[in-house]
Amino acid sequence: MKNYDASATMSATKNAVRADITTAMLEFFRSYYGEENVSIVGNNEIAVAAGEKTLSDGTIGEICAVVKPVIKEYESRTTVKGEAVEPYERLIEADSYQEEVEQKAAEKAEKAAAKAAKIAKAKADKTKE
Numbered sequence: 001m002k003n004y005d006a007s008a009t010m011s012a013t014k015n016a017v018r019a020d021i022t023t024a025m026l027e028f029f030r031s032y033y034g035e036e037n038v039s040i041v042g043n044n045e046i047a048v049a050a051g052e053k054t055l056s057d058g059t060i061g062e063i064c065a066v067v068k069p070v071i072k073e074y075e076s077r078t079t080v081k082g083e084a085v086e087p088y089e090r091l092i093e094a095d096s097y098q099e100e101v102e103q104k105a106a107e108k109a110e111k112a113a114a115k116a117a118k119i120a121k122a123k124a125d126k127t128k129e
Contacts, residue, residue: 014071018044021069044068 002020007013022044029038029048037049045068055061072088079085 017071018069025067
């Protein structure tokens with residue numbers, strides 16, 4: 001990891017990180033998708049032509065993704081409006097997301113089981129008739 005202690009302010013630090021991340025993303029996308037398929041379309045915003053698809057009118061359409069790095073807060077602070085801002089905790093966010101994914105999967109499995117039971121009951125009732 002790079003050290004950003006040389007940046008004096010939070011804005012300067014975020015700008016330096018954003019520039020480094022944008023450069024790294026550009027290098028990766030250009031090497032992976034080809035120079036001709038990567039464009040800078042805004043301030044630190046990159047468009048990548050990931051593929052193409054035949055459209056309903058028979059022409060070929062380019063499928064693009066647009067990415068822009070967002071540098072998260074790294075230090076507790078209070079805004080000018082007096083709002084408290086806490087640092088972004090990547091590992092906590094990852095754990096929280098994993099829990100959310102697992103909860104949704106459990107809910108989906110529960111609904112599928114309930115639906116299967118309902119169908120089985122309906123079939124059983126139908127055979128009794």
